[in-house]
Amino acid sequence: MKRFLIFCLALLIATPVFAKDIKITLDGKEIKSDVSAYIENSRTLVPIRFISEKLGYEVKWNDETRVVNILDKNKTIELKLDSKDIKVNGKDLKMDVAPVIKKDRTFVPLRFVAEHMGLKVDWDANSYTVILQTQNQSPYFTEINGLLKELSFKNEELKKYFFAGEEKYSRTEIESKFEILRNDIQTTLDKIRNMNVPAENATSHKLILEISDLTSEILKEYRTGILDGNSVHAKKIVDIQTKLAVKTHEVVNALEAEKTGKTYTPDLDTQIFNRAGEVDKNKNPLEDELIQSLLKKI
Numbered sequence: 001m002k003r004f005l006i007f008c009l010a011l012l013i014a015t016p017v018f019a020k021d022i023k024i025t026l027d028g029k030e031i032k033s034d035v036s037a038y039i040e041n042s043r044t045l046v047p048i049r050f051i052s053e054k055l056g057y058e059v060k061w062n063d064e065t066r067v068v069n070i071l072d073k074n075k076t077i078e079l080k081l082d083s084k085d086i087k088v089n090g091k092d093l094k095m096d097v098a099p100v101i102k103k104d105r106t107f108v109p110l111r112f113v114a115e116h117m118g119l120k121v122d123w124d125a126n127s128y129t130v131i132l133q134t135q136n137q138s139p140y141f142t143e144i145n146g147l148l149k150e151l152s153f154k155n156e157e158l159k160k161y162f163f164a165g166e167e168k169y170s171r172t173e174i175e176s177k178f179e180i181l182r183n184d185i186q187t188t189l190d191k192i193r194n195m196n197v198p199a200e201n202a203t204s205h206k207l208i209l210e211i212s213d214l215t216s217e218i219l220k221e222y223r224t225g226i227l228d229g230n231s232v233h234a235k236k237i238v239d240i241q242t243k244l245a246v247k248t249h250e251v252v253n254a255l256e257a258e259k260t261g262k263t264y265t266p267d268l269d270t271q272i273f274n275r276a277g278e279v280d281k282n283k284n285p286l287e288d289e290l291i292q293s294l295l296k297k298i
Contacts, residue, residue: 025129046107046108151192152248214240
């Protein structure tokens, strides 16, 4: 019996950890793989496709030599299946875990690859999250992401307060709360509009300024629609919030493209939505069935 228990314990120790899903974030945004990462010998392994698609590195596979090459403009990493030997820009190094094939996919140790490609890697044991950060990220991305997050939070507070909590407060309390939120939002909008914007971020910032204009428009509608009791403006607020959600979707994609040096091109659903609004300013683009697929993504 004792030998049996020892044998079972040995199996548990040797078995990779698949039970709990592992989250991976890059600069605060969760990035997902089509095949789940797993932990072996305290190291997180991810499919090689994750490296190429989500982290933006070029990956080459030699079937005869069973060698994987991971490249960017500054560095080349060469790994071999089932071997802990590795080359980084031609220099021989050792890894704790060898690349392996599981479920017909090639898995590589994420920390080793990411750190040697210049990413900072942290682990949050409570949330089971691998935290990746680009160490050479432009200050613009850090600043604008913080301002957009702040703007989104205040906008959500505005919606919840006036639509969910309208009956809980007196008119005086509502007006007081509105003025506080309006001032906070206006301060954030002023910071966005006065930013020094690098030339390579002109496209995303143009979209962000459109978000700023929509937010200012929403504040006016709240004033006349909610505070002054004009119900006609309630529909306008919903329409503007929808445009704001679509524009935010565009900004996220534009910033992601600019981080990797690519030119942002709106996806098809976004183009359709924008064209619907341009053709007829009085028609709600939500009435177009083709727009529904975009809204489901947001």
